[in-house]
Structure formats: structure tokens, C-alpha cells
Amino acid sequence: MNAGGSTVAGQRPRLxxxxxxxxxxxxRDAFLIFTRQRSARIIAALLVVTLTLRLAAGRWSGWDAAVLVALLALHPFTEWVIHVGILHWKPRRLGRLTIDTDLAREHRLHHLAPHDPRHWYTPMRGALVGFAISSAVVGLIAPTLALWLSFLVGVVAIGLVYEWTHYLCHTSYRPRGKHYRRLWRHHRLHHFKNEHYWMGVTMHLGDRLLGTQPSPKD
Known part of the structure; x- marks a missing residue:
């Protein structure tokens, strides 16, 4: 396109x-759209802050690697438990009180309209409350500040990977790599075949071991 705004002959402008x-x-376009989302920016900012604090704390040891390995090993199961127990929570009555959460309400809307981008992202208020509680609990038992910060870095990094993977599974981008094709298919089965199965988003080990990964032909 030249200075006057016309298109060079034989070329189509990239919209x-x-x-x-x-x-x-x-x-690339999927990523650029993702970077404009509130949840992605908040989680990315948290990652920068926690990583900066961890680098400033120093005192590196093999235990830092052990913390990260433990988080990755537990992640398929924590992701499964969060999806089943928190996101798929059904409102319960306790006398006149209705027990429900922002995370569960938003997730129900997500299942009602899985193609609506407004419901693709993690509600930050509920997520930050959960992050604060888990951080406080681990902070009480962590032997050192450095290891506690390593835990925070790992949790936030996993959260960012989850947010990106879940978002990408709902976009019109078609997977090319074998690993992502499997994640994409798995999550679409969860939405469009049976929401009680295929609970994992970034990993499927929890589904395989906990009995929620049947054959798609069943």
C-alpha cells in the first residue's frame, strides 16, 4: 500500500x-489478541514480579528444582481437582444462603456459550483469591523465603500456560503439532461431547488415572 492508501497491484492488504x-x-495473530486480554496481562505481570523477587532473593539450591518438579508432577491432578471441584461446582443451598463462586458461575456461562470469547478467560477476582490463599498456606510451611518464591514462580508460570492453552483451544487457529492437536481435540470433546469427562486442559494424566478419559467412540 502506497502513501496515498492505495494497494500495490497484485497485493492484498493484510487486515x-x-x-x-x-x-x-x-x-501470531492469536498471540497478539491474547496479549490484549486482562487475565493474560495480570498473570504475566505476576510472573514478572515473582520472578524478579526470586532472582533478588538468591540462595539457589537443588531444592528449587525439586519444588518446580513437584509442581509439574502434581499439576495434572490439581488441574483436574480445580476443574471438577471448583469450576464445575453446582450452587448449593444452606438454609437461605446459596453457596456459589464467581469461578463456577463464569464457567457455567462458558459451557453455555463455548464460542463466546467473553467467557474464555479466567475470572481474575476468584483466581487471585485462590492464589493468595494457597500462597499464604505454603508460606507458613516453606522452610525459606527463597523456596516460597520458587513455588510462587512455578504456580504463576503454570497458570499462564493454562490460560494460553485454554484460550488457543477455543480460537479458530488449527493445531499443527501433534501435542497441541491432542490438547485441542481433548478439550473440544469436553465441551461438545460430555462435560463430565476430559477435564484436563494442559495435561491428560489426571484424566487417564482418574477415569475421565473414555474412548471418544463410547
């Missing part, structure tokens, strides 16, 4: 993509 459901969405 900016703002809708993650747009046909032919590239991975």
Missing part, C-alpha cells in the same frame, strides 16, 4: 485481526 474466531487465524 488486522481482532476476533480470535476469525477464519484462518494465524498463531
Amino acid at each position: 488486522a485481526v481482532h476476533d480470535p474466531r476469525a477464519p484462518g487465524l494465524s498463531l
Whole structure:
């Protein structure tokens, strides 16, 4: 396109993509849209803050690696428990009180309208409350400040990977790699075949071991 705004002969202008459901969405455009989302920015900022604090704390040891390995080993099960127990929570009555959460309410809307981008992202208020509680509990038992900060870095990094993976599974981007194709198919089975199965988003080990990964043909 020249200075006057006309298109050079034989070339089509590349239109900016703002809708993650747009046909032919590239991975680059999907990423750029993701970076504009509130949840992605908050989690990324938390990662920068916790990583900066961890680097400043120093005192590195093999225990830091052990913390991260433990988080990764537990992640398939924590992700499964959060999805089943928190996101799929059904409102319960206790006298006149209805027990429900922002996370569960938003997730129900997500299942009612899985193609609506407004419901693809983690509600930050509920997520930050959960993060604060788990951070406080681990902070009480962590032997050193450095190891506690390593835990925080690992949790936030896993959270960012989850947010990106879940978002990408709902965009119009079509997976190319074998690993992502498996994640994409798995999550779509959860939404469009049976919401009581295929609970994992970033890993499937929890589903395999806990009996929620049946054959898609069943």
C-alpha cells in the first residue's frame, strides 16, 4: 500500500485481526489478541514480579528444582481437582444462603456459550483469591523465603500456560503439532461431547488415572 492508501497491484492488504474466531487465524495473530486480554496481562505481570523477587532473593539450591518438579508432577491432578471441584461446582443451598463462586458461575456461562470469547478467560477476582490463599498456606510451611518464591514462580508460570492453552483451544487457529492437536481435540470433546469427562486442559494424566478419559467412540 502506497502513501496515498492505495494497494500495490497484485497485493492484498493484510487486515488486522481482532476476533480470535476469525477464519484462518494465524498463531501470531492469536498471540497478539491474547496479549490484549486482562487475565493474560495480570498473570504475566505476576510472573514478572515473582520472578524478579526470586532472582533478588538468591540462595539457589537443588531444592528449587525439586519444588518446580513437584509442581509439574502434581499439576495434572490439581488441574483436574480445580476443574471438577471448583469450576464445575453446582450452587448449593444452606438454609437461605446459596453457596456459589464467581469461578463456577463464569464457567457455567462458558459451557453455555463455548464460542463466546467473553467467557474464555479466567475470572481474575476468584483466581487471585485462590492464589493468595494457597500462597499464604505454603508460606507458613516453606522452610525459606527463597523456596516460597520458587513455588510462587512455578504456580504463576503454570497458570499462564493454562490460560494460553485454554484460550488457543477455543480460537479458530488449527493445531499443527501433534501435542497441541491432542490438547485441542481433548478439550473440544469436553465441551461438545460430555462435560463430565476430559477435564484436563494442559495435561491428560489426571484424566487417564482418574477415569475421565473414555474412548471418544463410547
